[in-house]
Amino acid sequence: MSMLEPDDxxxxxxxxxxVFADHYQRYPPEHSxxxxxxxxxxxxxxxxxxxxxxxxxxxxxxxEGRTKFRPPLGPMNGGLLTDIIELCLEAGDDTPLVLIDSxxxxxxxQEFPKLPLYPDRNYFEYxxxxxxxxxxxxxxxxxxxxxxxxxxxxxxxxxxxxxxxxKAEVTEFLVQWCExxxxxxxxxxxxxxxAIMQALDYLDxxxxxxxxxxxxxxxxxxxxxxxxxxxxxxxHFEKGLPDCEGIYKAINAETAIRxxxxxxxxxxESDMGVPGxxxxxxxxxxxxxxxxxxxxxxxxxxxx
Numbered sequence: 001m002s003m004l005e006p007d008d009x010x011x012x013x014x015x016x017x018x019v020f021a022d023h024y025q026r027y028p029p030e031h032s033x034x035x036x037x038x039x040x041x042x043x044x045x046x047x048x049x050x051x052x053x054x055x056x057x058x059x060x061x062x063x064e065g066r067t068k069f070r071p072p073l074g075p076m077n078g079g080l081l082t083d084i085i086e087l088c089l090e091a092g093d094d095t096p097l098v099l100i101d102s103x104x105x106x107x108x109x110q111e112f113p114k115l116p117l118y119p120d121r122n123y124f125e126y127x128x129x130x131x132x133x134x135x136x137x138x139x140x141x142x143x144x145x146x147x148x149x150x151x152x153x154x155x156x157x158x159x160x161x162x163x164x165x166x167k168a169e170v171t172e173f174l175v176q177w178c179e180x181x182x183x184x185x186x187x188x189x190x191x192x193x194x195a196i197m198q199a200l201d202y203l204d205x206x207x208x209x210x211x212x213x214x215x216x217x218x219x220x221x222x223x224x225x226x227x228x229x230x231x232x233x234x235x236h237f238e239k240g241l242p243d244c245e246g247i248y249k250a251i252n253a254e255t256a257i258r259x260x261x262x263x264x265x266x267x268x269e270s271d272m273g274v275p276g277x278x279x280x281x282x283x284x285x286x287x288x289x290x291x292x293x294x295x296x297x298x299x300x301x302x303x304x
Contacts, residue, residue, distance in 0.1 A: 004083035006091055008051040009060055012039050014205060016050070021207075023057055027074050028229035030101045031125060031290055032269050034059065034073060037206040037226055037236060041195040054080045066093040071104035078111055085300050097295040099123070105293050112303055117293040122273035125290040126281045127232065130266045133256035133284065140285050144249055151246030155215045159254050162210030162222065167200060170212060173219040174200075177239050196237050199224050208236065211258065213251055215244045221251040225259070225266075233259045234267040252284075 020036040029035055039048045039059075046061040056074030060067055069088050072080055088096035098120065100108065105117055131137075136145045151157070162170055174196055183189040199208055203224075213221040221240035228234040235255060240247040256266055265287065271277040 003080055004051060004053055004058070004087055006087065008053065009049040009058075010051070012036075012043060012048040012050055012059075014040060014202065017205065019052075020057070023074065027056075029073065030103070030229075031099055031123075031292055032228060032234040032236065032267055033099055033123070034070070035226065035228065035234065035236075037199070037208055040202060040206050041198045041236070042191070044194050044198070045191045053083075056080060058084060067091055068093060068096055068098045070099045071097070071101075071108070076107050081107070081111055082304070086304060088295075088300055089297065089304065092297065094297045095294045096297055097300065098292070100293040100295070102291060108295075115295060115303060116299050117295055120292050120294050123270045123292050125270050125292075126268045126284075126286040127288050127290055128256075128266050128268065128284060129287050130233070130256050130260040130263055132287070133252055133266055134260045136253065144284070147246040148249045148253060151244060151250050155220075155244035155247070157220070157244075157247075157250060158214040160212050160214060162200075162203065162212055162224075166212065166219070167203075169219050170200060170210075170222055171197070173212075173222065173241070174239070177241060180241060192237075196224070196239070199237060211251070211254060213240075213247060213254065215247065218243075220244060221247045223251050223255045225255060227263065228267055231263055232265040232267050233263045234269065236269070238268075 017036060032038055046063050049060045051058045054075065054077045056072035056077065058072050059070045069084055069092055072084065085097070100117060108115060108117060132141070136148065160166060174193060178189070178193050181189050183193045199206070203210060208224050208226050210222060210224045212219050220243055222237070223235060224237040225233050225235045238248070238251055240251055259266065267290065268281060271281055
């Protein structure tokens with residue numbers, strides 16, 4: 001009999017915060033998509049569920065009726081892995097096993113040597129040295145330094161922590177950002193706006209920290225981040241208005257300045273295959289990429 005059934009899964013809610021916090025103390029996530037903050041912020045879109053079996057947490061997401069599962073987060077239990085594959089075939093879509101990180105890939109390769117795993121390049125995450133993003137050293141960052149210095153000279157920015165006092169202004173900023181970006185006409189941006197609003201609503205509850213840059217008295221950019229593990233901070237959201245050239249470079253640097261003393265790395269998430277975003281992220285010279293892979297239904301069917 002399978003250890004894992006569809007009925008074992010329940011929707012993730014804010015009430016599950018401590019469950020995830022305790023679990024991630026022992027098994028910190030490698031990919032930002034597995035963080036509790038990410039799950040809560042994007043829950044309206046991805047409908048996350050989880051099960052707890054054999055000391056592990058198993059996550060699923062359902063987007064537009066298509067369900068995908070992830071490898072267990074926790075102890076490596078071969079029986080549980082087989083059960084997840086069976087569940088993928090029972091309830092998953094055509095690529096039902098996703099977000100397979102490097103450790104899970106190695107484990108799957110040992111358990112199922114003939115199973116092909118495919119790189120999911122759009123969801124590789126860009127990880128930088130915090131000191132590089134804060135100090136912008138050497139020739140690699142010459143152009144960025146020039147633009148940032150010009151911004152600081154021309155725009156007289158003021159940096160603040162996001163808190164109850166300025167949260168309403170941040171909300172107004174997001175309304176303006178969405179008008180500029182036409183969120184209503186772009187489905188993904190519409191969902192992203194909802195995710196950021198969730199992040200603001202539950203900022204303290206889900207453990208996010210935020211900063212803003214004020215230009216001429218108005219909020220011009222924001223950044224929301226949290227620790228991913230002991231040596232890495234993940235930036236979940238970073239938005240800016242085009243009122244003052246160089247503001248994105250400034251919010252990037254200011255975030256890094258604030259975390260560099262406590263964290264070696266900054267994970268700036270994936271490019272999701274968005275045109276132009278990959279080039280922009282590579283321009284900052286990542287230290288490494290967090291690679292993830294997926295398995296296809298047709299290949300899993302051969303295993304069992």
